Each structure stands twice: as structure tokens, then as C-alpha cells.
Amino acid sequence: MARSDAPLDSPAKHPPAVVLGVVTTDLLNTSEPLPLEAAQQALKLLPGVAADSHRHPVEQAVSPDLFYGVDCRLATIRGAQPRAIGTVRARAVLTAGHVLQGSARVDVVLDASTRRMPWSYYAACTGTVEAINKADPADLVSGFLKTPNGSGLLDLGGIGTQVMALLDDIPQVDGRADMRTVASRLRWAVLVREGVDLDAEVVAGSDGAFQVRMTAPSELVPRIVAFCEILALHQWLLAALKNAFDRAGRSPKPMDELDPALSYLGHVWNPTAHLPTEIAWLWEALEHDAQLTWEWESTVTRVRDKLSLLTRKAIEGTLHKEFL
Amino acid sequence: MLIFASSDKGGTGRSVTSCNLAYRLSLLGRDVAYLDFDFGSPTAGAIFEIPKMERGTPDGGLHSYILGEATEPARVDVRKMTERTSLQERPPGSGKLTLFPGDFGGAEFHLTDNHIKAAMKLFHDVEREFDVCIVDLSAGRSSALDISLNAISPRVRKKKQDKDKDRIRWLLFHRWTTQHVIAAGGLLFGDKGIVPYAMEVGFKRADFMRLVRTVRTAVPDTSAFGEKTTAEQTLWVTRSDDHLKALAKGRSLGQDLLAGTTPLEPMLLWREQVIMDLDVNRRLAKPATAQAFDKLATKVDDDEAWEGI
Amino acid sequence: MTLTVSRADSPTPIFHERSQGTTVQNLPLSHLSVEVGHFYMDELENGEGPILAQFERVKPWLAAAEASVACGTEKPRVSTCFLIDDYFQRKPDAGQIIERLLRLSRQAGVRIDYIARESSCAVRADGLRVAELVARRLLQEPEPETSTGSRPPALNSGWLANGRPPREEKVLSAMRGHVWKPADEFSKRNHSIFLDVELWRDPPESPMDEETLLNQRLYSCPFLAAVWQLVRLGLLRNDGAPALAVSEPPASWPDDWSLFPDIIKVNPQAKPFYAYRAFSIMPQHFLGIEHAVRTIVEHFLVDPGVGESLHIRAEEKNIALPQVVADRVSHHFLDGVS
Numbered sequence: 014m015a016r017s018d019a020p021l022d023s024p025a026k027h028p029p030a031v032v033l034g035v036v037t038t039d040l041l042n043t044s045e046p047l048p049l050e051a052a053q054q055a056l057k058l059l060p061g062v063a064a065d066s067h068r069h070p071v072e073q074a075v076s077p078d079l080f081y082g083v084d085c086r087l088a089t090i091r092g093a094q095p096r097a098i099g100t101v102r103a104r105a106v107l108t109a110g111h112v113l114q115g116s117a118r119v120d121v122v123l124d125a126s127t128r129r130m131p132w133s134y135y136a137a138c139t140g141t142v143e144a145i146n147k148a149d150p151a152d153l154v155s156g157f158l159k160t161p162n163g164s165g166l167l168d169l170g171g172i173g174t175q176v177m178a179l180l181d182d183i184p185q186v187d188g189r190a191d192m193r194t195v196a197s198r199l200r201w202a203v204l205v206r207e208g209v210d211l212d213a214e215v216v217a218g219s220d221g222a223f224q225v226r227m228t229a230p231s232e233l234v235p236r237i238v239a240f241c242e243i244l245a246l247h248q249w250l251l252a253a254l255k256n257a258f259d260r261a262g263r264s265p266k267p268m269d270e271l272d273p274a275l276s277y278l279g280h281v282w283n284p285t286a287h288l289p290t291e292i293a294w295l296w297e298a299l300e301h302d303a304q305l306t307w308e309w310e311s312t313v314t315r316v317r318d319k320l321s322l323l324t325r326k327a328i329e330g331t332l333h334k335e336f337l
Numbered sequence: 338m339l340i341f342a343s344s345d346k347g348g349t350g351r352s353v354t355s356c357n358l359a360y361r362l363s364l365l366g367r368d369v370a371y372l373d374f375d376f377g378s379p380t381a382g383a384i385f386e387i388p389k390m391e392r393g394t395p396d397g398g399l400h401s402y403i404l405g406e407a408t409e410p411a412r413v414d415v416r417k418m419t420e421r422t423s424l425q426e427r428p429p430g431s432g433k434l435t436l437f438p439g440d441f442g443g444a445e446f447h448l449t450d451n452h453i454k455a456a457m458k459l460f461h462d463v464e465r466e467f468d469v470c471i472v473d474l475s476a477g478r479s480s481a482l483d484i485s486l487n488a489i490s491p492r493v494r495k496k497k498q499d500k501d502k503d504r505i506r507w508l509l510f511h512r513w514t515t516q517h518v519i520a521a522g523g524l525l526f527g528d529k530g531i532v533p534y535a536m537e538v539g540f541k542r543a544d545f546m547r548l549v550r551t552v553r554t555a556v557p558d559t560s561a562f563g564e565k566t567t568a569e570q571t572l573w574v575t576r577s578d579d580h581l582k583a584l585a586k587g588r589s590l591g592q593d594l595l596a597g598t599t600p601l602e603p604m605l606l607w608r609e610q611v612i613m614d615l616d617v618n619r620r621l622a623k624p625a626t627a628q629a630f631d632k633l634a635t636k637v638d639d640d641e642a643w644e645g646i
Numbered sequence: 647m648t649l650t651v652s653r654a655d656s657p658t659p660i661f662h663e664r665s666q667g668t669t670v671q672n673l674p675l676s677h678l679s680v681e682v683g684h685f686y687m688d689e690l691e692n693g694e695g696p697i698l699a700q701f702e703r704v705k706p707w708l709a710a711a712e713a714s715v716a717c718g719t720e721k722p723r724v725s726t727c728f729l730i731d732d733y734f735q736r737k738p739d740a741g742q743i744i745e746r747l748l749r750l751s752r753q754a755g756v757r758i759d760y761i762a763r764e765s766s767c768a769v770r771a772d773g774l775r776v777a778e779l780v781a782r783r784l785l786q787e788p789e790p791e792t793s794t795g796s797r798p799p800a801l802n803s804g805w806l807a808n809g810r811p812p813r814e815e816k817v818l819s820a821m822r823g824h825v826w827k828p829a830d831e832f833s834k835r836n837h838s839i840f841l842d843v844e845l846w847r848d849p850p851e852s853p854m855d856e857e858t859l860l861n862q863r864l865y866s867c868p869f870l871a872a873v874w875q876l877v878r879l880g881l882l883r884n885d886g887a888p889a890l891a892v893s894e895p896p897a898s899w900p901d902d903w904s905l906f907p908d909i910i911k912v913n914p915q916a917k918p919f920y921a922y923r924a925f926s927i928m929p930q931h932f933l934g935i936e937h938a939v940r941t942i943v944e945h946f947l948v949d950p951g952v953g954e955s956l957h958i959r960a961e962e963k964n965i966a967l968p969q970v971v972a973d974r975v976s977h978h979f980l981d982g983v984s
Contacts, residue, residue, distance in 0.1 A: 039465075053667075059782055059783070061668075061779045061885060061889070062667060062885070063885060077668075077949075081785075082785050083788050084790050084792070085791065096791060100785065100947070129790060129832065131833040133972045136785065136944060136947055136948075136970075139948075139950060162396075162397070164396050167794055168794040168795045171407075171408035171409060171794070175408060175795075181458075188461070190465065193465065194466065195466050260432075263366030263431065264366060397796075407797070408795075408796045
């Protein structure tokens with residue numbers, strides 16, 4: 014077994030030029046939140062690896078990473094769309110036993126090879142795609158953020174949805190959530206620059222979806238992922254509560270809208286709960302401009318006020334009947 | 338709630354009535370999804386007047402979704418995308434109106450377990466977001482119809498049923514003519530009809546029949562003859578109507594199964610579209626048409642009224 | 647809403663609570679694990695001559711392997727192992743077979759440090775489904791240029807291919823009706839070598855519940871051999887611990903294979919069982935199986951935590967460790983004896 018010490022034809026570790034991600038958030042379709050132990054069990058999406066979890070201050074379980082093979086085009090604005098091959102990393106995050114997220118992301122490596130390599134090459138650097146055509150990193154970031162979907166383009170949102178769908182069929186999930194909700198999508202992209210300070214921009218689109226664009230060194234990427242998942246969670250919470258309030262305004266049974274919304278979501282808001290300290294300042298800056306927490310609190314107040322008004326009316330109605 | 342819209346033949350007004358039903362339900366404050374399962378010829382885009390979707394979407398419509406070619410079906414907020422200005426407004430108190438278009442150039446296909454699973458997932462996802470989901474099926478016994486029956490069979494929907502009643506409605510649209518009544522009866526009860534197939538996929542006959550109601554479309558009255566009608570014409574219309582009623586009753590499509598009747602509407606003869614109250618106010622559409630759609634929507638929406646038919 | 651910000655100072659945390667799901671164990675590692683021959687069960691049962699002959703052929707290659715170890719700054723550590731083929735055939739004279747095997751290998755001058763059972767690569771002694779740890783981590787290759795992630799991966803259950811099989815395609819207009827499309831290896835260089843490997847076979851009437859299904863699943867020889875290779879490389883873990891663990895030999899050999907531990911350390915002086923690289927010496931008729939094994943290993947996704955722990959260790963000791971797992975495995979195929 015004569016061997017040189019240097020491995021033959023081994024993929025060198027190339028740093029990513031760009032990191033792309035999509036976080037999809039929706040209510041887990043179950044009538045009661047999963048206790049943490051059940052959540053850990055549910056999110057054990059691979060045999061032999063346990064789910065990560067927190068108990069305080071908000072219960073949260075995180076599945077092991079799953080990988081999905083892709084060979085497709087990446088969106089651009091100016092240049093030709095490069096072909097990229099490799100694997101996408103995705104995980105499920107369950108917060109408060111009830112809010113489910115499918116979080117998919119991929120490191121994009123440029124200028125590593127010019128043809129499709131044997132599959133073992135990609136299997137050895139999971140979570141990475143290599144573009145085999147020339148591309149400008151900044152163009153990839155813009156293209157990704159401005160092209161939510163398109164034929165033949167990398168579909169990170171679809172991958173996140175597939176991870177979430179894995180939880181539909183498990184016995185702990187009864188399929189009877191009492192609340193109508195809309196899944197939301199947060200797209201984020203990082204232009205990787207070593208040795209620079211983190212630079213971030215959060216944009217709320219006309220459809221209400223958030224987008225995050227950052228320039229950051231690669232070491233910060235795991236924390237950026239956490240930040241984007243937290244932002245996506247809270248943007249969804251706010252949208253879901255407002256949707257419930259809106260629906261209550263036109264429903265014959267407004268209590269049926271407000272009650273579950275409050276009991277499912279009322280206690281979940283806590284953006285700094287699992288926020289990595291290194292980028293806690295980012296949330297503070299976001300709060301300063303967007304005041305999401307203020308908006309949440311005032312919406313909760315409106316929901317509570319309306320609920321107590323409805324309750325009072327209901328009681329008065331009963332009393333009135335008794336008098337008659 | 339899931340509402341399936343089936344019809345014996347093309348040209349019954351199934352799609353246009355379903356679109357109007359969707360619109361009226363949204364006015365009642367319901368969040369409504371319209372699923373275009375007419376894979377061969379999706380038309381809802383045209384009825385809602387959404388540009389570039391007159392015959393389905395070029396990318397990732399329901400056809401692709403069922404075939405497993407897309408993880409998520411394309412969707413369109415009708416009020417945002419319609420070209421019709423008056424439809425763009427969302428009146429206070431009204432709900433969402435979302436179209437899940439079919440694919441441009443879609444076609445029928447062979448039924449497999451994967452297609453059924455995709456449909457189950459689709460219904461499951463859409464029901465979580467919307468109060469009402471209207472599924473517009475191709476005319477006749479089609480794979481769209483077969484997929485739907487499999488996806489709502491009690492074998493696979495147990496989970497939901499044991500809590501409160503599973504809200505499913507199955508509408509059969511037919512025109513009010515001898516041939517259509519016969520064809521509709523055949524589609525529902527014939528050897529290769531809907532009911533035998535529903536039983537094959539696991540329904541008890543009585544349980545399935547509880548879901549089924551008919552809608553008689555484009556039903557003419559004497560005014561179809563012109564402004565002045567003769568006594569002979571009036572008599573003839575009454576007799577024909579009685580004859581059809583007897584025929585329908587004989588084919589088990591009688592009053593007990595009737596959910597609604599829509600009148601012959603000249604406006605829809607020219608153009609299949611949403612009839613708004615505005616059209617009635619402008620004296621373009623007959624008040625009876627808008628009332629019929631409204632009545633159908635109210636009936637469908639109200640469990641007691643629906644059961645009590 | 648648009649917001650642009652830049653870094654500020656952040657305080658250090660004082661509260662830590664992360665129930666880290668799985669902590670990857672650091673295993674003792676040899677530089678090389680050598681598999682010293684392989685027999686089918688019936689060959690082990692029959693005459694001693696062929697067994698002795700094979701061990702004699704193995705001996706010089708074992709010596710060559712020991713001489714060529716890449717061990718960085720450390721003294722070379724080589725362990726040897728032998729896999730008993732007890733999955734497809736089980737005879738009730740296990741003790742005798744083991745004793746004969748050890749005696750003949752000693753006679754030929756081939757050291758055996760560890761003996762493992764192929765059955766354990768399917769389900770280990772305590773019931774854990776080891777094979778499923780691999781099955782659930784295999785990733786089908788994406789079709790060139792059309793795999794966006796939108797379409798859920800189509801798992802042709804029980805089979806794994808390195809490309810697209812040949813197929814007949816319907817042609818709508820042509821009179822002939824069908825046209826043949828050749829197979830296509832996705833990572834070919836000019837020409838294809840298409841391989842479709844049967845990983846396991848399920849009963850024809852698949853039961854609905856997974857438990858019953860897995861109990862009846864019959865794994866293929868290449869699949870179990872791939873599990874074996876990954877176990878030797880320390881890459882297959884359950885909750886961070888090796889999926890198959892090493893045990894001391896029992897006081898006396900039982901006659902029933904199922905009473906044997908998964909991996910037995912038969913040489914007290916043996917170097918660690920797990921190793922950075924694995925080398926297998928076996929008769930050349932196993933070439934086809936090992937091609938299939940390599941294909942399976944190429945589609946296996948190593949747990950990132952496990953992969954990293956090995957790389958960190960290797961780097962510390964200046965040991966070259968290929969990124970590609972299949973490149974850590976090599977073979978020598980013995981040519982015909984007579």
C-alpha cells in the first residue's frame with residue numbers, strides 16, 4: 014500500500030465567497046405545543062444524533078443538519094447565471110413547542126473547479142456548492158435577494174419546506190392547530206469579506222417579507238444564521254398575531270380567532286432569548302429603527318382589549334337574557 | 338373547508354360559478370383559496386382577469402406540484418394581480434382571495450400514490466391558511482377528480498375527522514337541460530361515476546352523499562324569449578321546467594340535493610367573469626345573478642343551512 | 647424600512663444552557679486498519695488448506711502495508727481485523743470456526759487483532775440498527791443542471807446509482823414509438839461506467855409500520871461491507887460513540903454467533919481498532935463488491951462533528967487525512983491461487 018503523504022485529488026478547503034439562506038416559519042400543525050422532551054424526540058431527524066435544545070428562557074429544539082444535493086443555476090442581476098453543484102444544509106427549529114422553522118443555507122465557493130467533480134468530492138464538503146462558471150459575489154447576493162424563485166434556480170425555500178414537512182407525519186403532531194396562519198419567508202445573503210466589520214441591512218418588502226443583506230467575515234456566519242432565524246421567527250409572530258386580529262374583525266366568532274392566537278403565541282416573543290451576544294447589538298439597532306417589540310406589545314394589547322370587550326359583552330348578553 | 342367543483346361536461350359554467358362563489362365568500366369575510374385543478378384547460382386566471390395567466394402559469398402551477406416537480410405551488414393574490422380595477426379593492430370586512438393557478442399546457446396524467454400524497458399535502462397546507470378552499474375539477478371523471486377523492490377519503494383524513502366534523506362539500510354543476518341532467522346523473526351514479534369511486538376509495542355511500550349537492554346553472558326563465566312573452570311561451574316554460582324537475586328527481590338529483598340555482602346571465606354569455614354588485618348597479622348584470630351567487634355562498638358557508646337543505 | 651449599522655462592543659455572557667444534543671467522542675486511533683483476508687461462511691466450514699493458503703498470500707501484503715503507513719510525527723500504529731460472514735449463513739459451530747481461523751492465521755504468520763461479525767453491521771448485539779445509520783445518511787446524486795432542491799429527492803428505495811439508468815422514452819410523433827437512451831454516469835470522464843447497487847431488499851408486500859419493515863429488511867453484502875468500512879474509519883457513530891464497540895473476548899467461545907460481541911479484541915497487545923485509513927486484502931472475486939462498496943461510501947455524508955474531530959486530531963499529529971472518505975480506503979486483490 015504505497016502512498017504518498019499528500020492525498021490525491023482531494024478537494025482543497027476553499028472559503029465561501031457568499032453565503033445564502035432562507036428561513037421559512039409557520040405554526041406546527043398541532044393543537045397543543047409539544048413539551049420539550051417530545052420536541053427533542055420529534056426533531057431527531059437523523060438516527061444516532063440528538064437534537065440540540067434550550068429550556069430557558071424559551072423552549073427551543075434544533076434538529077441535526079440535513080443535506081440536500083443540488084446541481085442548478087444561481088440567480089444574478091447582471092452576469093450570466095453560474096451553474097453550482099453541491100449540497101445544501103438545512104435544519105428544523107421548533108420554538109415554544111409550536112413555532113416551526115425550516116432553515117436552509119449554503120456556502121457558495123467560486124473558482125474551485127470548472128466541471129462537475131465526482132460526487133464524493135461534494136459529499137466531503139457538506140453544506141457547500143461550487144459554482145463552475147465565473148461569477149461576481151456581489152452580483153450573486155443581489156440576484157439571490159431579488160429573485161425569490163425561478164425555473165432552474167436554487168430553491169432554498171423549497172428545501173426548508175421539505176424539512177418542515179418531515180414533522181407533519183409524526184405521532185406527536187395531531188394536525189389540529191386551531192389557528193389559521195400564513196407561512197413566511199425570510200431571505201438572507203452574506204457577502205463574505207475576511208477582516209471587515211459586520212455590515213447589515215434589513216428590508217421589509219411590499220409583501221411584508223423581510224430580507225437581510227450583510228457583509229461579514231466567515232467566522233460570524235453561524236451567528237448570522239441564528240440572528241436571521243430569530244428575526245424570521247419574530248416577524249412571523251407579529252404577522253400571525255395581526256392576521257388573527259384582522260380575521261377576528263370579520264369573523265362571526267371573533268373569540269375563536271383571538272383566543273388561540275393569544276394562547277399559542279402570546280408568550281413566545283423574546284428576541285434576545287437565544288441571540289448570540291456577539292451580534293446582540295444588531296438587534297438593538299434594528300429595534301431602534303423598526304421598533305418591532307413596541308409593535309408586538311401594542312398588538313397584544315389590542316388583542317387583549319378586544320377579548321375582554323367581547324367577554325364582557327358575552328356576560329352582559331347572558332345576564333340580559335336571565336333578566337328577561 | 339374544502340369545496341370540490343365537479344361537472345358532467347364542459348361549458349356548464351362550473352368554473353365561472355366557482356370563481357364567483359370564491360369572490361362572494363371573500364366578501365363574507367372568509368379567507369378563500371381557489372385551486373385550479375382543471376389540468377387540461379385552467380381558466381380561473383382569465384375569469385379573475387389576471388394578465389399572463391389566462392391559461393395557467395408558465396411556472397410551478399398545481400399540475401407541476403401534483404407531479405412532484407415543484408415543492409410549492411405558485412400562488413397569486415387576486416386583488417393585487419387582477420387587471421380589473423374594481424376587483425382590486427378589498428372592501429372592509431372582506432377576506433383574502435388567492436388563486437393557485439394551473440399550469441399553462443398542463444395535461445391529464447396517470448394516477449399514482451405520489452400524486453395523491455401531493456394532493457393531501459396541498460389540501461392540508463391550504464386548509465391551514467384559508468377558511469375556504471375551492472377546488473375546480475376538470476369536467477367528467479378526470480385524474481383531478483380521482484386524486485381529490487383519494488385525498489379526502491376517510492382512510493387518509495381520519496386524523497381530522499374524529500374531532501369536529503370534517504368540512505367538505507362536493508358540488509356537481511350542471512345546466513338545466515334534458516341532456517345535462519342525464520349526463521350529471523350518469524357522472525354521479527353511473528358505473529364509472531363519482532359515487533361508486535368514492536366507495537371504492539373508502540367512503541360509505543351515505544357519508545359521501547351527505548357531502549354532495551348540485552348547482553343548476555344558467556337556468557333560463559321566460560325573459561329569455563324577449564321582453565314580451567306570449568301565454569303559450571309561459572306555459573311551455575313552466576311545463577319544460579316541470580318535466581326537467583321530474584327528470585332530475587327520477588335521477589336522484591332532486592330538490593333534496595339542490596344547493597343553488599343560477600339564472601341565465603347575458604353578461605356571462607359574452608365573457609366569463611366575476612359579477613360584482615357594481616355590475617348590477619350599472620345595470621349590466623341581472624340582480625338575480627348576484628343574488629344567486631350570494632345565496633350559494635351564504636349557504637355553503639353556514640353548516641346548518643347546508644345540512645338543512 | 648432600511649437600516650445600516652456597524653459593530654459595537656458586546657458584553658460577555660454569564661448564563662450558559664445548551665443541552666448539546668450529541669457530543670462526539672474522541673476515539674483512540676491507529677494509523678491503519680488492515681483487513682487480512684475474507685472468506686464466505688462455507689469456505690470457513692470446509693477444508694483448512696484453502697484458508698491457510700489465503701493467509702499465506704496475505705502475509706507479504708500485510709508486511710508491505712505496515713511498512714508504508716503514513717503516520718506523521720508519530721510511531722506507526724497498525725491494527726488488523728477479520729470480518730466473519732455470519733449474516734447470510736449461520737452454522738451452530740461458531741466457537742470451532744473462530745478457533746480454527748485463529749490457529750491457521752497464526753500458522754501462516756498473519757496476526758489477527760480483532761474479529762468482527764457482519765451481522766452486527768446490520769443490527770448490533772443490543773438491537774440498534776447500525777445499517778440504518780448509514781442508510782439514512784446516503785445522498786442520491788443530483789441530476790445535472792436540473793436539481794434545484796424544489797423536487798424532493800426521489801429515493802428509488804433500496805437502490806443507489808452513480809448516474810441515470812438507460813431508458814426507453816416515448817416519442818409522441820414518431821412512428822417507431824420508442825427511443826433508447828443510454829445510461830449516464832453523472833461524474834463521468836468522457837465515457838460512463840454506470841453502476842446501480844442494490845442496498846437492501848424489503849418483503850414484496852411492504853408492511854405499513856416501519857418497525858416491522860426494518861425487521862424484515864435484508865441488506866446486501868456490499869451495503870454491510872460499506873458499513874464495515876465506515877466503522878473501521880471511526881466515522882459511524884451513535885450519539886457520538888462508535889456504532890460498533892470493541893469488547894474483550896468471552897471466557898469461552900459460544901457456539902451461537904448471536905452470542906458473540908460485535909467486535910472482539912483477540913490480541914491483548916493490539917493497537918486501536920479504529921483507524922485513519924483502512925486497507926483490505928482479499929481475493930479478487932470481491933472486486934465487484936468492493937466497487938459497489940466504494941460507490942456507497944462515496945454517497946455517505948459524514949456527520950460534520952465526527953468528520954471535524956478526526957481532522958483536528960490528524961492535523962495535530964501532522965497526519966495526512968483525505969477529505970474524501972472513499973480515498974481513505976484501499977485494497978489489494980489477491981490473484982488466483984492455483
